[in-house]
Amino acid sequence: MGHPAAVWDHRASLELSKDWNGIEQVMLRNPQGASARVSLYGGQVISWRNDRGEELLFTSSKAIFKSPKAMRGGISVCFPQFGSCGSPEQQGFVKNRIWTIEDNPPPLHPNDSIGKSFIDLLLKPSEEDLKFWPHGFEFRLRVSLASDGNLILISRIRNINGKPFSFSLAYHTYLLVSDIRSLIITFLLIIHSIILQSEVRIEGLETLDYLDNLSGRERFTEQGDAITFESEVDRVYLSSPRCVAVLDHERKRTYLIRKEGLPDVVVWNPWEKKSKAMTDFGDEEYKQMICVNGAAIEKNITLKPGEEWTGRIELAAIPSTFCSDYLDPHLNFF
Ligand SMILES: O=P(O)(O)OC[C@H]1O[C@@H](O)[C@H](O)[C@@H](O)[C@@H]1O
Numbered sequence: 011m012g013h014p015a016a017v018w019d020h021r022a023s024l025e026l027s028k029d030w031n032g033i034e035q036v037m038l039r040n041p042q043g044a045s046a047r048v049s050l051y052g053g054q055v056i057s058w059r060n061d062r063g064e065e066l067l068f069t070s071s072k073a074i075f076k077s078p079k080a081m082r083g084g085i086s087v088c089f090p091q092f093g094s095c096g097s098p099e100q101q102g103f104v105k106n107r108i109w110t111i112e113d114n115p116p117p118l119h120p121n122d123s124i125g126k127s128f129i130d131l132l133l134k135p136s137e138e139d140l141k142f143w144p145h146g147f148e149f150r151l152r153v154s155l156a157s158d159g160n161l162i163l164i165s166r167i168r169n170i171n172g173k174p175f176s177f178s179l180a181y182h183t184y185l186l187v188s189d190i191r192s193l194i195i196t197f198l199l200i201i202h203s204i205i206l207q208s209e210v211r212i213e214g215l216e217t218l219d220y221l222d223n224l225s226g227r228e229r230f231t232e233q234g235d236a237i238t239f240e241s242e243v244d245r246v247y248l249s250s251p252r253c254v255a256v257l258d259h260e261r262k263r264t265y266l267i268r269k270e271g272l273p274d275v276v277v278w279n280p281w282e283k284k285s286k287a288m289t290d291f292g293d294e295e296y297k298q299m300i301c302v303n304g305a306a307i308e309k310n311i312t313l314k315p316g317e318e319w320t321g322r323i324e325l326a327a328i329p330s331t332f333c334s335d336y337l338d339p340h341l342n343f344f
Pocket of ligand 1: 100
């Protein structure tokens, strides 16, 4: 690729380096010291740190940084499908391809650039890709780090085909948490009482319908409480609000996931048995991660020739477990 680091200086410190079998990576930094590392292999965000240098994304200690598969962790974009849907590449092929850096992409709104450190990536399908998914497209991905340390991913997909095509998309996001398991604290009083206290929980998905991947995508309704974890979970929550929160009491941290163009949210934790079956995942690592993916899955997105679709997520990590204000659906984020 050969982009000298100096080219990127005006974008609030952007460095290009090679690592892991010669795969290029870009490091974004903001003046406060927050950083994000993006691999050109898969356009994957492989690290996101706050201004205290704390890692916010989970990466498995057994992750394999080698083609032909995106590594287990960070954030990757699943496109053109989520799940296998008969394709040889589970969760779509774009996360398993080398993306290029685009110096002058079609412009975005000035708010997407001002005060942000960012990198623009581009992927076009190869001849080989077109054999499996015969639709010409351009996929532009901007990864930005804002001055407050928030991480923003903007996907733009353009149909450069002569025919319409449909796709689904998800930002497969592995958040690092203290311990996913609910704790049962028993107080033996004269009349005993049991308090179920959850260290990690998700707010914003209460009362929503979801498709349960563990029961053949059967549809259920969430029963009204924040989501806590006691076993394997693999669900697609439908028509979700623009912001959901992941609260981690022990770490005193709340992740906020704000999204646009992405009505669904996938929640996944493999728990014990499935963890042991995954070669690139530690047996006990399910305790330290939760995937909460902004997505468009239930209803495919269709693009006519020449049309473009935009979908984005913004991740914030705030040092608190109080976040009700941020869940206000009327707040403007981007
Ligand atoms: O092993 P992969 O392709 O990274 O997928 C891991 C999991 O990702 C989750 O997001 C899906 O809901 C699960 O069904 C899937 O098993």
